[in-house]
Amino acid sequence: MEASQEQSFNQPGCTVHVIETEKYKTNTVIVKMRSRLDRETVTMRALLPHVLQSGTENAPSATAFRTALDELYGAHFFVDSAKKGDDHVLTFTIEVANEKYLHGASDLFDQALNVMSDVLFRPYLKEAVFPDSTVKQEKRSLQQRIRSIYDDKTRYASVKLVEEMYKEDPYALPAGGLLEQVEPISPQSLYHYYKKTLAEDTIDIFVIGNVDPQNAAAKIESYFPFEKRSKSLKPKNTSVQVEDIRVIHEKQDLNQGKLNIGCRTSIRYADPQFAALQVFNGVFGGFAHSKLFMNVREKESLAYYAASRLDSHKGFLMMLAGIDQKNYDKTVKIMKEQLNEVKEGNISDLEMDQTKALLKNQLKESADTARGMVELKYHNIAAGVDRPIDELIQAIDAVTKEETAAAAKTVVVDTVYFLSGKEEQG
């Protein structure tokens, strides 16, 4: 694998990771802030990055901010709010052109650091809090974003399954916030939360590009004056015993039914059995040669998509397929049968080889993009392990059929969710 130089620096209040590479025509800075998922703060946390990018002291409105980015050769700035197991992660990304490919541009990387620093440390304030008008607009946008999840039925079905399955668990909380919590947020309460999160979150900053690591780290230290913090977040592993399988049917006026089946496993990202769990997921439903795709789609023509997905930080596995309502029983049956096939070790050499080859390929391909490299690294950080990609690749290679079946045996069906369509479709 192409080695890229990577160095980490412990700095006050944050850890800086610099990946030096010449393969991109841009330089990227990514700031990740992590705290526990919490019903009390989930919606403020989802709102915060949108308010922060709506104006800084140097660019006091969203338009002024966007204009400044355009002038920086269309520097790409975006924010994201996502779950990582039981944690809630905010991500701020800026990607800026490397001036060596342009005529008449200079200092773009420093200017990009300055923009990111402005967003995090010098938001535009009125009477010492976020401006009321900005908070109102961004609350409205957030409400709109939350409401529109309903409109994308494939996504809606996944969100509903998680909500139903993790009723008593913070993991049920959507990283985009809860609709009913948006309205009560005030400029004051949001500002207080901002100060608190800036002081207490576990923060990692990544720099990827044609930069000198020592120099980049020194720049980060001067642009990002985080306060020291006492503790960093450790992974929290809760596990639950499944008693009965819950079945939930919801009806809407749709053409296609969305079947999502949620399962639990006790294996987590940091565990030694993680590689075997990944191989299991690949054999079962991760690829176009997998059992779900071959049996639900290719053999029976029941679906266009039929797959499984794994959130290894939580131990959550979801099977999903888009089907006609009349094929519900048949599809559920096939999916459960295929899970049992893997549990019983009915796995061919070919399935093992194909799965391992594709898992390794995925990992190596991820390392080709700046974001991919950061995500690979951040899996380790969030899970509190230090397992380089090469080591994970070796572990995948070493997984046996017996270990794959053993990993499958930890997977237990918990909840079947079906969003059904019209009766008459056939």
Added chain:
Amino acid sequence: MNKTVFDQMNETVYHEQLENGLNVYILPKAGFNKTYVTFTTNYGSIDNDFIPQGENEFIHVPDGIAHFLEHKMFEKEHGDVFQEFSSQGASANAFTSFTRTAYLFSATSNIKENTETLLNFVQAPYFTEQTVEKEKGIIGQEIRMYDDNPDWRVYFGLIENLYKQHPVKIDIAGTVESIADITKDHLYTCYETFYHPGNMSLFIVGPVDPDDMMELVRRNQASKEFPEPFPVERRFPDEPSEAAEKHRSLHMSVNTSKCEVGLKMPVSDKTGTEKLKEELAAGLLLEILFGKSAKFYEKSYNEGLIDDTFGFDYTGERGVSFAIVGGDTDEPEKLSERIKAQLMESKEGQHITEESFSRARKKKIGALLRAFNSPEFIANQFTRYQFNGLNLFETVPVLEAMKMEDVISFARTMIQEEGFSSCFILPKESA
């Protein structure tokens, strides 16, 4: 093998047209793990009226056939080609657009074997009545999935409004009814006509040795027999310049209304750099009028008329040229009027200033550099440009040389009142 160096972009492209007519391009990318290869035919959903290879009369084929053919290429007598790619550690895929069908893989190992697999499976059709029938169930579910997707419905609803005759108005996958008529003979006819190497391009991007890869492709192609290259005769109906329908509203099971405004534009006969300038002018105009730093965006966002789903897009393909602007809104009627007004004002020379022009151009250049980090972007866009007689690597220098007047003159000549149409998605009452 020709070698072209694009100094400013620090990229080198190797090209050769083989005896059978196939265009092969190789772009070595040092430092990357992944190699990405596309094998693309200049044939898409709009090519439904043509003279089959070896015949004299035009025929008309069922809607959705190019996409159906794409699905069926993967199935062979001995099984599914995905299996072979998986065994060789490659992730394979395909897509069909209005004017192209592309088969592709990405891999970090066995690049030569995977390239051979790609060439061989696309050049060995195997269709039977039984496998064709089986695929109807799968594609039927794909169509139903899109039927429930409001973004897709509003997009195709709008194109159907804009075009009266042109096949761009037909959904790429067709309908459950239209694919019911597809037979294996249709598939062979389309295949023989459009999958001749002379109508195709292979693009390889990744950490490869260009001499080795070119030799592999040469040898692979020399071992197969093809008829002489021939030009494909396609036919498109006459299309009036005005939009076919001014408006339509669709009711779906959604919370949020959507509004998209379409502008149908005249198709110019420009080619090469002039054509590229025209396409870039369209993009710059939309950025100046509707980008996140435009006054339009600020005003509409602050009033609560739009949110961050608001966006715009320009499409220029064989015989079609249109822009689409819009997003989620509570007041589709008001947003639609405002978008039209903004475009009409720009026709009269408003909104396009030196300042907004230079900012939009900078943004576009930065976005292109970012896109050049992506092997997928390079291979797919290079091929699209090549089929249209353009060169992707000219875009940055051409953009740098463009003037505000290019955008003003584009707005003046291309925006016509009669070309406007709108499409709304509205929540269904008590779904």
